[in-house]
Amino acid sequence: MKLHNAHKTCWNCPAAILKGNVDFRACGQSLEAIRRRIEREGLLIECARLPDLGHFEPTITFEECPEWRPTKYGYLLENMRVMILGIDGYLGWTLALKLGALGCEVSGVDCFLRRKMVRELGTDSVVPIYPMEERLKAAKEVLDIDIKFREINILDREKLGQFMREVQPEAIVHYGEIPSAPYSMIDCNHAIQVQYNNVIGTLGLLFLMKEICPESSLIKLGTLGEYGAPLTGRPLFEGLFPADAVLRWRGREWSLGGELTPRDPVSFYHVSKVQDTFNIYEACKYWWLRSYDVMQGVIYGVHTDEVAADPRLRTRLDVDEWFGTVVNRFVAQAILGMPLTVYGEGEQIRGFIALEDAMECMVRLISSPPEPGQYDVVNQVSGLHKVSELAETVARVAAEFGYDVKIQRVENPRVEADYHPFEVVSTKLPNELGFTPKVPLEVEIRRMFELLTQPHIVERIRKVAHLIRPRTWWSGEKKVVETLEVYRPGTRRRRGFKPRLITDRERFPVSKVEEVERAVEAIGGGEGGDGNKG
Amino acid sequence: MSGNIYIGIAYLSIRKGGLGRGAIIGLDGVPHGLVEDLAHRGVMPNFRELLDEGVLKPMRSSIPAVSAVSWSSMMTGANPGVHGVYGYTEFLPGTYVVAYHSSRWLRAPPLWRRDPSRRYVIINLPATYPAGEVNGVLISGFVAPDLERAVYPRELLGELRELNYKVDVDYVRASSSPLLLFKELAETLKTRVEVCRRLVERLKWDVLIFVVTGTDRLEHFLWDAYRDEGHEWHGEFLEYFRHVDEAIGEVVNLLGEDDALMIISDHGMEHLEVDVNLNRLLEDWGYLKLENEPKRSYNAIRHGTKAFALDPSRIYLNRVGHYPRGSVEKGDEERLLGELTELLQDLRWRGRRVIRRVYRREELYHGDAVDKAPDLVLVPEEGFNLRAGLFREEAFEEGELSGKHTEWDALLYVRGVERDALPESPSIEDVLPLFQRLMEGEPS
Ligand SMILES: NC(=O)c1ccc[n+]([C@@H]2O[C@H](COP(=O)([O-])OP(=O)(O)OC[C@H]3O[C@@H](n4cnc5c(N)ncnc54)[C@H](O)[C@@H]3O)[C@@H](O)[C@H]2O)c1
Numbered sequence: 001m002k003l004h005n006a007h008k009t010c011w012n013c014p015a016a017i018l019k020g021n022v023d024f025r026a027c028g029q030s031l032e033a034i035r036r037r038i039e040r041e042g043l044l045i046e047c048a049r050l051p052d053l054g055h056f057e058p059t060i061t062f063e064e065c066p067e068w069r070p071t072k073y074g075y076l077l078e079n080m081r082v083m084i085l086g087i088d089g090y091l092g093w094t095l096a097l098k099l100g101a102l103g104c105e106v107s108g109v110d111c112f113l114r115r116k117m118v119r120e121l122g123t124d125s126v127v128p129i130y131p132m133e134e135r136l137k138a139a140k141e142v143l144d145i146d147i148k149f150r151e152i153n154i155l156d157r158e159k160l161g162q163f164m165r166e167v168q169p170e171a172i173v174h175y176g177e178i179p180s181a182p183y184s185m186i187d188c189n190h191a192i193q194v195q196y197n198n199v200i201g202t203l204g205l206l207f208l209m210k211e212i213c214p215e216s217s218l219i220k221l222g223t224l225g226e227y228g229a230p231l232t233g234r235p236l237f238e239g240l241f242p243a244d245a246v247l248r249w250r251g252r253e254w255s256l257g258g259e260l261t262p263r264d265p266v267s268f269y270h271v272s273k274v275q276d277t278f279n280i281y282e283a284c285k286y287w288w289l290r291s292y293d294v295m296q297g298v299i300y301g302v303h304t305d306e307v308a309a310d311p312r313l314r315t316r317l318d319v320d321e322w323f324g325t326v327v328n329r330f331v332a333q334a335i336l337g338m339p340l341t342v343y344g345e346g347e348q349i350r351g352f353i354a355l356e357d358a359m360e361c362m363v364r365l366i367s368s369p370p371e372p373g374q375y376d377v378v379n380q381v382s383g384l385h386k387v388s389e390l391a392e393t394v395a396r397v398a399a400e401f402g403y404d405v406k407i408q409r410v411e412n413p414r415v416e417a418d419y420h421p422f423e424v425v426s427t428k429l430p431n432e433l434g435f436t437p438k439v440p441l442e443v444e445i446r447r448m449f450e451l452l453t454q455p456h457i458v459e460r461i462r463k464v465a466h467l468i469r470p471r472t473w474w475s476g477e478k479k480v481v482e483t484l485e486v487y488r489p490g491t492r493r494r495r496g497f498k499p500r501l502i503t504d505r506e507r508f509p510v511s512k513v514e515e516v517e518r519a520v521e522a523i524g525g526g527e528g529g530d531g532n533k534g
Numbered sequence: 535m536s537g538n539i540y541i542g543i544a545y546l547s548i549r550k551g552g553l554g555r556g557a558i559i560g561l562d563g564v565p566h567g568l569v570e571d572l573a574h575r576g577v578m579p580n581f582r583e584l585l586d587e588g589v590l591k592p593m594r595s596s597i598p599a600v601s602a603v604s605w606s607s608m609m610t611g612a613n614p615g616v617h618g619v620y621g622y623t624e625f626l627p628g629t630y631v632v633a634y635h636s637s638r639w640l641r642a643p644p645l646w647r648r649d650p651s652r653r654y655v656i657i658n659l660p661a662t663y664p665a666g667e668v669n670g671v672l673i674s675g676f677v678a679p680d681l682e683r684a685v686y687p688r689e690l691l692g693e694l695r696e697l698n699y700k701v702d703v704d705y706v707r708a709s710s711s712p713l714l715l716f717k718e719l720a721e722t723l724k725t726r727v728e729v730c731r732r733l734v735e736r737l738k739w740d741v742l743i744f745v746v747t748g749t750d751r752l753e754h755f756l757w758d759a760y761r762d763e764g765h766e767w768h769g770e771f772l773e774y775f776r777h778v779d780e781a782i783g784e785v786v787n788l789l790g791e792d793d794a795l796m797i798i799s800d801h802g803m804e805h806l807e808v809d810v811n812l813n814r815l816l817e818d819w820g821y822l823k824l825e826n827e828p829k830r831s832y833n834a835i836r837h838g839t840k841a842f843a844l845d846p847s848r849i850y851l852n853r854v855g856h857y858p859r860g861s862v863e864k865g866d867e868e869r870l871l872g873e874l875t876e877l878l879q880d881l882r883w884r885g886r887r888v889i890r891r892v893y894r895r896e897e898l899y900h901g902d903a904v905d906k907a908p909d910l911v912l913v914p915e916e917g918f919n920l921r922a923g924l925f926r927e928e929a930f931e932e933g934e935l936s937g938k939h940t941e942w943d944a945l946l947y948v949r950g951v952e953r954d955a956l957p958e959s960p961s962i963e964d965v966l967p968l969f970q971r972l973m974e975g976e977p978s
Contacts, residue, residue, distance in 0.1 A: 022622070055677070
């Protein structure tokens, strides 16, 4: 049994510098050719890591190449240089430690925008987070991880470019955006700030990559919210329509295969993500950049082995109305004895994934770069849940910890359908990238209770308690939402649609997953990525 | 060193006590017959004049007749068995990964390393990339992916960039439209001559090598435009050779009358009728077994493969111990080579013989680098373009291009000698010894 990316070749590898195309029959040489992809034959690369090999065809597999080492997440480029934009954030910091533990050379930038925004709104991360300096020191002390950090605003292209030139990243993870829908709906200034920061930041980054590191892959965070929730029930495909999708109209038919699926963003923040999607798609087409656009579900949780290794290594967790995501907020409310606030009917369905699982997905994506010119989209979710059911689950776990929790329906400040079908396709991560979710919802919620019930954290939650209940309306109004109904968990009749997650697991049954895991053990590929090739 | 036999005979009788300077002008892929023809038709007046001052002869190219091999033979004066270059491609040792030619492959010293006391200006010499150290200037020719590494010394880079110096025409642009092809050809030649003029005027030099590659490119794309006077690009074809002739004139004008001068090509050219995909044939005959994974290129070779071909006409046995999935044991080699030779010799296309001759490695090559040589090398009959053709569906395909290389009618011109001063049937390996003698002005 092979690791999921064993068969990938230099063609996918960021160390392969494309040198053009040689046609010996015409005795001709062209750099243009690879861009136009006219001839596969005679494609020329040079290995940035093994320059002594000279120029050769990109046909060595990851399995064969001495630079790619087996780990439990697939082959990983030894000491791979990964740059994380937004490294100080909830996900960025967590991923930095995870990659560091796997032996990657991690670098990152952040301008602490998130810390500033939070401060301005009078809120704060309820899990204490340390200044970057101390984070870096602790990473070294506790995990022996060196992270190269620079305080840079992504919009400052000159500085960012300088740093990229210095690091020569082999993969870039772009988390460095303002991640909040309600924040973008506060008022005109905030909407503009979000769109400018996100869209212009990413657009500038694309130009820099073209200039400095066109071979490195861009793993860009989008969100499942880009698609909206089509009332027709049309499945949310992975970015592009599958080959057998058909459009029928007035008795005529067209294949939709390969076209971008419709986007129906649900806030000005989500619009910024859609705009990013188009910019990245074009850049891949024009300049042969390569990218995974990750349509990520809502993240919940606090745990990875690395962030839990020391209090100074913890990542942020916010529960206010702007930056708190739903599960995180429910847990905070439960701990304070507040009823969990469900918007509207609570029948909205969303995609979710635990922090630890999301991090594993990211490692797998980093280790399995797309081909030059390839724009690919993955839907990164492990489960679909109704908001009201999440409240029930949190309440159930809360009870285990001795909290008696109620649920309250409040006015919905957003413009969204309360009832809607929801079918999500997520087949690439489980099948092509070998990912199986490992953290069930309850397990992570339990971990959250364990952490958040520590007295000093409870104290911090209490300080921001007044900011949990929303007052930012999509209409522009500013008023605290009113309660519509309060009920005990387990007492509400289930209504609405049943979500459906399509993973095509049958193509990659569990027995195979176990086989892969055994194979990984056999090659000795641990977290350290120091396994030897057989 | 077969090329040296006639050296030392007193044939350089009309050159008297030379000053020790000399130039070689290379015209990639130009057959002897074409130059003779165009010189007499008035398209190449400078060459016409040179004909009166020296001798023009057909010359044998290397086998296989590709620039990497033939220019390596020219610059070392040696047989591939000595210099170790058998084609543009080789496998990385112990793998099936196709590597492209590098000057590091050369196992015999080229003239500028043999005789480092002389000062060199070398412009666009193929198969010298990456450009190594030289007493003077070296600008590598095709294949040269990065201009930075094609230039020695590096300080020249800025000037070349300013002039928009190009190693080669961009064949994708060129093949998209003949108009673009002619435009690229003209521009490339113009800057090349300009660079030559600047360097020669600026530097002290003893040896000048100046190679034109556009000739080969044009002939590949539009050989038929040369042969056919009614061809829509016939006029432009001749026009380009007029430019080439002017370039020759300009370079010759930079020389002194007593400087040695040779004009050579590395191989000839003829009409391409049909492409022959050797790996397709080997597969059909059961000697080559491939996974159905074109992207993997030769890495798709499976166990059980007995032989495979590399461009243009080299056949290798898939020996146990040599290759990851080697499947030929020592004892089987002779039998397999015999079988393959027979099959190839009998190969027919529309009733016509395809292969003129199947050579065993030991018939062609001798020297320390023979271990890397192909087991068989094929020379085709007229019109047949042999190529590796991995993952091709058909063994014979309508030619994609118009011209193809030939082994026998490269050109050799030497100024200031008489006909009998040259070998009866010169080969590209004779060029260097001849040139050295010429420069030394060996008295009779
Ligand atoms: N957390 C989720 O549930 C979730 C879900 C889907 C998608 N995402 C996306 O994932 C990414 C990361 O999310 P997160 O939750 O870690 O957010 P976060 O706010 O914690 O992290 C983003 C980081 O980027 C930094 N940043 C923003 N703009 C910057 C700029 N111009 N220059 C430099 N640094 C800048 C911020 O300071 C912050 O540290 C975001 O793009 C978000 O939209 C998150």
